[in-house]
Amino acid sequence: MASGKNDELLFDHNHDAVDRRGFLKCMAWAGTGALCVVQGGVLKSFSLSDAQSRHAKGDLSFVQISDSHMGFNKAANPDVAGTLQAAVAKINALTDPAEFILHTGDITHLSKPVEFDQVQQILRSAKPKEIFFVPGEHDVLEDDGQQYRERFGKNTKGSGWYSFDKKGVHFVALVNVMNLKAGGMGLLGTDQLAWLEDDVRHLSNSTPIVVFAHMPLWNIYPEWGWGTDDSAQALSYLKRFGSVTVLNGHIHQTMQKVEGNITFHTAASTAFPQPQPGKADSAGPMKVPAEQLRSLLGVSDVNYMRGKRALAVIDSTLQ
Amino acid sequence: MKRKLILATGLLLAIVVVLAGLYRTLKRRPVQASAVEIKIDNFNFAPATLVVRKGTQITWTNRDDIPHTVVEDDKTFKSKVLDTDEKFTFTANRTGTYRYYCSIHPKMTGKVVVE
Known part of the structure; x- marks a missing residue:
């Protein structure tokens, strides 16, 4: 789906397979920030500074944070606790308070109990008290995610997937970091796909859907494993809905794509940046001058306005 | 002089061919270290x-x-x-x-x- 060698990603926009209202491809690289929003059925994009001025109070506001990698201590960021605290301060300072937080995985770096403890302790100081998690591959090392589920996955299905409703919006938390196959990317698996199909079956087409998972559910850069092998199957169950927003982390930079009724959004990490697809030898942590670091880390503020077709996502940096 | 040059070039080519062959053989063979x-x-x-x-x-x-x-x-x-x-x-x-x-x-x- 994505081209390998080019500077830009090319996407196969198959208009016949998706809603004909149109599409907009907009990508925001780390630190720039962008907002894509539907107005009167037409998709528009704004730069972050524009977006903030247009950011009206919505019916539901929440924030997404991702990839806190507690325990990471290398040159790319020797103080991941400090930057997570900065992210919490950012959330607490929002003029339009967030009702809850989504954490899209890689909570810890090495799945150690002390790392989980530290994240939980820092997040206790966040104003929103409700926090929803999905695991990243770094949270399920060694024990197939048992510790993760004991802490964050009570009452979830399978390896930790679940759904819930908030003010008429249906949220679906997916796990795509388990049982990864040699040579492959993220994986949902047949059990989870069957559950997803059943989970959304009873919903009307007008129900806004938010799906969140750790690894991207669109093929951003397969060469680095930045995608999910069976995501197309999952998305096929969501095509009939008027508004679908897909949130993920994993790639430590913001990126956005709108295709038909589905808006894909990838959040920045609160810990360290990673290079743009193909712009480095590997996807490893990107070392930047200390004074630049916080401009490449961030949180995403998500706003749902009843009657609007897409959720507005505003990325802001920790600076 | 010209003949010498041809001879030298030929010799060099022969060495390259032998070395390349040796390299291929060595590469195929298992590493000897324990x-x-x-x-x-x-x-x-x-x-x-x-x-x-x-x-x-x-x-x-x-x-x-x-x-x-x-x-x-x-x-x-x-x-x-x-x-x-x-x-x-x-x-x-x-x-x-x-x-x-x-x-x-x-x-x-x-x-x-x-x-």
Whole structure:
């Protein structure tokens, strides 16, 4: 789906397979920030500074944070606790308070109990008290995610997937970091796909859907494993809905794509940046001058306005 | 003079051909050492394919800032999570081809052939 060698990603926009209202491809690289929003059925994009001025109070506001990698201590960021605290301060300072937080995985770096403890302790100081998690591959090392589920996955299905409703919006938390196959990317698996199909079956087409998972559910850069092998199957169950927003982390930079009724959004990490697809030898942590670091880390503020077709996502940096 | 030049060029070509042949032969032959190292660097196993003799001790070292694992496809060998500079050792006591990958970053794959 994505081209390998080019500077830009090319996407196969198959208009016949998706809603004909149109599409907009907009990508925001780390630190720039962008907002894509539907107005009167037409998709528009704004730069972050524009977006903030247009950011009206919505019916539901929440924030997404991702990839806190507690325990990471290398040159790319020797103080991941400090930057997570900065992210919490950012959330607490929002003029339009967030009702809850989504954490899209890689909570810890090495799945150690002390790392989980530290994240939980820092997040206790966040104003929103409700926090929803999905695991990243770094949270399920060694024990197939048992510790993760004991802490964050009570009452979830399978390896930790679940759904819930908030003010008429249906949220679906997916796990795509388990049982990864040699040579492959993220994986949902047949059990989870069957559950997803059943989970959304009873919903009307007008129900806004938010799906969140750790690894991207669109093929951003397969060469680095930045995608999910069976995501197309999952998305096929969501095509009939008027508004679908897909949130993920994993790639430590913001990126956005709108295709038909589905808006894909990838959040920045609160810990360290990673290079743009193909712009480095590997996807490893990107070392930047200390004074630049916080401009490449961030949180995403998500706003749902009843009657609007897409959720507005505003990325802001920790600076 | 011209003849000398032709002779020298010919000799040089012959040496190159012999060396290339030798290199190919050597490359195909199993590594003779009793212990060898595979480096994990920039999300790659290097060398990605390694041919060794039975009984060779193979050690993987993670040189990345990110943890990796070494997992044989059929779980013949499976490392714990290797953080930066941590090592995993496997002694190849049975002949065969062992394909392995990093279970955290499954795009990373490698192969050990034990002869």
